[in-house]
Amino acid sequence: MSDRAGAGADFRTTSGHVLGMRSADGLVAVLGIPYAAPPFGPDRFRPPRPAARWGGVRDCRSFGPIAPQSAALPGSPVWQPGDEEVLTVNVWVRGRPAGGPLPVLFWIHGGAYTFGSSAQPDFDGAALARAGVVVVSCNYRVGFEGFGHVPGFPANRGLLDQVAALRWVRENIAAFGGDPDNVTVAGHSAGAGSVACLMAMERARGLFRRAIAHSAPHAFFTVEAAAALTSRIAAEAGVVPTGDGLLAASPQLLVAASDKVAGQCSADPIVAVQAYDPVVFQPVVDGDVLPVDPLRALAAGASRDVDLLVCHTLEEYRFLYEIGSVRAITSERELEDFADALRIPARLIADYRALMPGASLLDLYLALFGDAQFGEYGSRLAEHHARAGGRAHLSRFARRRVTPSGAARPWHTADIPFAFGNLDADGAAFLIGGTPDEQDRALSRRMLRAWADFAACGDPGWPPVTADTTTVKFWAVPGDYVADDATSDVRALWRDIPFNPSGRRRRYGRRFAHRPYDRSDVCVPY
Template sequence: MDDTWGAGADFRTTSGPVRGRRSPEGVTAVLGIPYAAAPFGPGRFRRPRPAAGWRGRRDCGAFGPVAPQSAELPGSPVWHPGDEDVLTVNVWVQPRPDGGPLPVLVWIHGGAYTFGSSAQPDFDGTALARAGVLVVSCNYRVGFEGFGHVPGLPDNRGLLDQAAALRWVRENIAAFGGDPGNVTVAGHSAGAGSVACLMAMEETRGLFRRAIAHSVPGAFLTVEAAVATTSRIAAEAGVAPTAEGLLSASPGRLVAAADRVAGRLGDDPVVAIQAYDPVVFQPVVGGEVLPGDPLSAPASGIARDVDLLVCHTLEEYWFLHEIGGVREVTSEAELVGFARALRLPGRVVEGYRALMPDAPVLDRYLALSGDARFGEYSSRLAEHHAGAGGRAYLSRFARRRATPSGETRPWHTADIPFAFGNLDADGAAFLIGGAPDEQDRALSRRMLRAWVDFATHGDPGWPPVTADVTPVNVWAVPGDRMADDGDSAVRALWRGVPLDLQRR
């Protein structure tokens, strides 16, 4: 937080009093509030425990430390060995003129379930707070600490941390001016996958009323795959794949071991898809925390009372290719091999060839990959939720920009600075293709307003998905448009194709 922020206000939490800092515009930010105890020592690889209390006023003017990881992100803190108090929340609030309670938006960051933090500059909640919602963001365990399988101990500890943060919101947010009965949980990428999981988890019932999920990744680990992944990481770390062996390895040692394993995941034919998408950690499906895939969960009606807003970008995978996050596929034979690894029928590959007849193989591969891993899964999540009786809305981000070095596509993550109103944040220029112009700022205002309206009363401003019709709001410049997925040639290719994306 920069020096333009001045003295702020005091708030009392169940653990003790805290003080934040107020911006010249009247938004108070209270950062780095512990919502659970440090998940190390006796608490390592276990469910989150209550945070210790304090008596004196706690100065909360800086973000808390990030969870163990090797990533170094623009404008964000990095993890240092010894950083332990990583389970913290941040609050941005501008009180209503009439003093009434504010709708609450809880943000869950992404990062392949392996890296990231709530301190990333494009996640600053100031603009949303000025628009009328109270914003909360949280850090949670990522990588092996949060999602690695440890025999005899709970899987999906990162999800359990997020649930604990939501319980903190329920118990404390009224003291900040928020309405604990009007909470929206939101996330992007792995954060959106987390949102989908939270909707499917029994222990989160009643903790939120609405959900926003941008670019939901349709990938999970079976218990068997999680066990196999742990075995490889333990061997790389030089310890036994047991609770005792894994506890003997420091967090940094497991981070380094997982990074090395990620570079060689394609060697194992059991997890052939990881040759193309080398992500080590995913939520583990099966067991007490997450019994089933969130895409099938709506059929049970478990989250029917939660309103859902889904968005994905039109060309997700171009970003992952740009940053070197996925393997290149440049020949027809390689493309067929990729489809086989993903268990896709040949007609899908042929369909993309017909839709993109002049495109190189790499472009068709990126289009197919992005739709398989994000676009189709996100769209089906909204449709399944609506089909089970829930209220769901669908949108797509299609904004493009021509630059001297080429076209900036509507790729993964580009939509987030627009929705947060943070087009000038560190790192945003890379995502959106340079400095924003007035059309970009107008689009940002529209997207931010849709989030605020949805969090406030459950309506982002366009028709919901029904059992028969899938209307889609397409975010674009100079203006948005409505589309009907019944007329979509891309969606038609995927009809009847199972999305069995669990890694076995």
Template sequence: MTFQTTSGRVRGRETVDGVTAVLGIPYAAPPFGALRFREPRPASVWDGVRDCTEFGAIAPQSAELPGAPVWRVGDEDVLSVNVWVPERVGGGALPVFFWIHGGAYTFGSSAQPDFDGTALARAGLVVVSCNYRVGFEGFGHVPGFPENRGLLDQVAALRWVRENIASFGGDPGNVTVAGHSAGGGSVVCLMAMERTRTRGLFRRAVAHSVPNAFYTVGLAAAITERVAAQGGVDPTAKGLLSLSPAELVAASDAVAARCGAEPVAAIHAYDSVIFQPVVDGEVLPADPLRAFASGAARDVDLLVCHALEEYRFLHAVGAVREVTTEEELADFAEALCLPARLVEGYRALMPDASVLDRYLAVFGDAQFGEYTTRLAERHARAGGRAYLARFARRRGAARPWHTGDVPFAFGNLDAVGADFLIGGTPDEHDRALSRRMLRSWADFAATGDPGWPAVSADTTPVRCWGVPGDHLADDDGSGLRALWRDVRFGLLAPGRVAGRRSPGSSGG
């Protein structure tokens, strides 16, 4: 089957149940050579029919993920989209579900097996996913060049959807933008952007496990100084452009690996992710929490979700520093500007837990759980429509951790690598949960209603996803929310990093 795009005709391949996958369609020109570190430019046109039966090249990175392609030196045509088109039997245009992959703004791609859009397409959606620049190419500070180039790539991909998705049977006026982790952070950044950039590109948003991590320009520049020094160049546009993409990946990896001993901001002593969206006042005028509170995105329906034990996954893969003593836990809390009473509150609520368990619980709520929940509440109180869910599924040793919800919502429990993400082989209760979560995404994309009450100015109802069944809760009977009531979130900036540390956060 072939489809017409603004650049030329494309041919996909049939997957199952009549779904056609059209993969690796360029939405912008390769962002290298004269276009490196610049805003994305339109893709070139082609003659004839382009074969789009395989995923496109991925952005420069060192990660090698199960079942996914790796970046190879020389790969440059990295800005592509994939479209899954269900078999049509009459009816009008279908809702569009646009997926942004995660990966700490540093790695990942749309080709990861758990992001296959076939099951969602069978549920009645046209599914689109995209690759975008990650790491230094996408989020590193380069003097004289735009910040947040990875976000600008996503905007370009959404413009491609507006201009082309009708040819695939999708409704350009009914687009839901969605993502998890860095992808969820990207989603709320797109909502917080100056609306002249994104108005009309999407009407709904799904954001799972949104990280509380946004840089000042000063911190982004400090990271660049470290990366440039590691690469042996000046932290100028000329110096940075003289490093190849592979050299920048290597230099960035080396800086991240030393962050535990040489943090740029205090949080880097515990979590070495060195690239985040930059609140520059232009591409991203304000951090999402402040933007939502001001009503900047009240015209977009929002569905957010987080996992109950986010940081257990990051600890399991060795992505965070261990904290095992009360003194270390106190240092950690001070580094994140968390009050001592909060740490004491977790000790009271978790009397039998180890220091490590309490540390991971506080870290997970600080970076994902509480932040994600506040986004829904701020959005609702500013006049927007918001829904909140929590992934609470436990089975045996399987925990409700970061990324565990994604294969369930996509309907990809049997994908390569999914057994690790979900904690083993799925059973029938898991498959039933997957069907319920997938249906909530599909219904929200189609109608704006995922199937439970919205957050209001006074109440925060939460859908808790679990096995053997789900339940609706008022937030929050456990007492955790009360501990966070007066804790303020703000931007990450360079701060003192010796002894007891302060991240230099501004309030929010």
């Protein structure tokens, strides 16, 4: 690393020198560094290949292009046809570290495995870097390019990209002052689901020491479900669903066809939950790249040497409903059909109504949806990991307050600007439910510190889950608190309901034939 003063700072990577930018307080950001070759042309739908070397010094003072998608997110770049160098990483570091290498936090963005990028303003790593962590974030293939089923090509190409980026960290992060033997992989939503997958993947073994998963969804496809969706997308694109046929379709054509199919899922879903949450991409349990559902892998002790920190928000689906991502229901019959589609025992509707006296039909629906797809799954990830001999910490984002624009809810995504220290980022006010006050800023400092401490030594500041006790940290204003899940009325309702995360769907209930509770091909968006 160069120590010269001014706007620039250069580093040597295995592919060549890169030039980043230095702020007045010595923080350095190096953006858009290729970690793999462009995944197009002969490399399209294939595993990532090493990036080509370059001569001289590469200017890395702006984010690289994002993967093919149709999303246009606040403050973020949009994908343009012809953008090909989409597999890049970004690094933030607080000058030259003193006293040895710094812990590394590797961030994986969310976005339904369909959209998003590392350039989103709420993912800026500057505040965490100032807390003593080297922050790395990456772009990876999303949508059909990353997760579509393509005969003759590997599944889960987006996950393989993440593994390649982690290998880049192992080989290069020492040049930025980071410790390659102390890497924490972290993510939110689809990024947290990716973290859980990486913990189950042999290809990722040894590339990270700790893991943070905020709002991990139980969202996985069987090979059969993924192939059925590909057939629909190919038909919409006017191509045959073969490797050659799909290679002949441009990325923009497949993006448009995927969006069209997603819009049709509420009427004719491939898996029942798509009638309520129409998203068409998620990791595929293919027996190779992703051998088994991560819950089963953690229960078997697959990553017991990896420290795990799990968090979910108390009202996950409220946000997704507000942005129009999920279908509304208007009758008791529709609520019963919803529970049947998600394999939720019908008695839970009455149980939730007893816990939420006076709640509207919509409130009951969203509470059931959020707990089924995020809260209970995340809690069990932590519990299974601990019971298998791993170290796990569990937390829940519970911050609520009244703002001039209405009630600020603990919904999906609200926790991330707090943990990154980016409450004033472009778009953050909507994510957190209004303008932050001093109590919010104090909460942000506490959450950021917990991430930094966990990345450094595996201790976020509260007791871990054990084989016998599930201790939970609740992030709240004006102050946080710790509780035992033995006292949780909501968790008690789920206690005797098994998750059996493997096998094929068999129809049951009014719409399907009765069977034990099984969530093998449930599709959720984030």
